[in-house]
Amino acid sequence: MTTARTTTARTALVTGAARGIGAATARRLAADGHQVAVLDLREADAEATATTIREAGGTALAVSADVADEDAVTAAVTRVADELGPPTVLVNNAGTLRDNLLFKMSVDDWDAVLSVHLRGxxxxxxxxxxxxxxxxxxxxxxxxxxxxxxxRGQANYAAAKAGMQGFTKTLxxxxxPFGVTVNAxxxxxxxxDMMRAVAERTGMAYDDLLAAAAKDVPVRRVGRPDDVAAAVSFFCSEDASYVSGQVLYVAGGPRA
Incomplete structure (x- = not known):
């Protein structure tokens, strides 16, 4: 596993952690020494990530919850506190895509994306x-x-992700004043897998999509979940205790 940055064992909660960036982040935080609550919509999916962590010698708990459901969130956080200890590290990663141009976008498409990202x-x-x-x-x-x-085609997602930045700075x-840092x-x-779904929806071969995307990135490659997990790891560490309210773009260059 990745060399640990944090030595103090704490309980971390990662949402949307069954796959992709969330799973990579959960594994990285476990490698950093944290006990990790792996939260996703379906516990069976979350369990796959939790099992990987435990097999590597870490401590993990799979938890299911719809992050947009207030009662489900309350129950999930209570369970984490009871079974792993009070969560003091939180990664809000849960998300969804409902891409479409504005004139084709339904109210359900808008509400679903804003609900998972921002309400969650x-x-x-x-x-x-x-x-x-x-x-x-x-x-x-x-x-x-x-x-x-x-x-283009992401009015809902762009609004949600811009909202996450304002939410971050306000928190x-x-x-x-309570010793809590908040970054994005x-x-x-x-x-x-989310990008694979984009390729399928657009009728483009996945490898062709990755190759096309890489051409627009200064470092000439697309990112990997572990790239994002490394940035999250820093923000969660003691080394980042004087860094708060920041947005770090992990995008292979200065331009989006």
Whole structure:
């Protein structure tokens, strides 16, 4: 596993952690020494990531919850606190795509994306912050995106990811006095199952999509989930105790 950065064992909660960036982040935080609650919509999916962590010698708990459901979030965070210990590290990664041009986008498409990303981050952060405030220490990392700067066919997703940045900066102000830092990571094009679904929807071969995307990236490759997990790991570490309210673009270059 990755060399640990953090030596103090804490309980971390990662949402949308069954696959992709969330799974890579859960594994990285476990390697850093944290006990990790792997949260996803279906517990069976979350269990796959949790099992990988345990097989590598870490401690992990699979938890299911719809992050947009207030009661489900409350129950999930309570379970994590009871079984692993109070969560003081939170990564709001859960997300969904419902891409379409504005004139084709349905109200359901809009609501679904804003609900998972923004309502979900709000509900989980609100539930977790009580444990962070009690501990007088905490880390929150929210997943934004380069799409926050605007992206054709993603009015809903871009609005949600831009909202995550405003949410991040506001929580940094509110929670800072309690020893809690709040930052955001904004990935560019990352090779995930979500991008594979984009390729299928557009009728483009996945390898061709990756190759085309890489041409627009200064470092001439697309990102990997572990690239994002490394940035999250830093924000969750003791080394980042004086860094808060920041948005770090992990996009292979200065342009989205």
């Amino acid at each position: 981050a709000f509900l989980v952060s609100r539930a977790v912050q009580q444990h962070q405030v009690a501990a007088r220490w905490g880390r929150v990392v929210n997943l934004s995106s380069t799409s926050a700067l605007g992206n 940094a102000i509110e929670l800072g 990571v904004a990935p560019g094009f990352i090779e995930t």
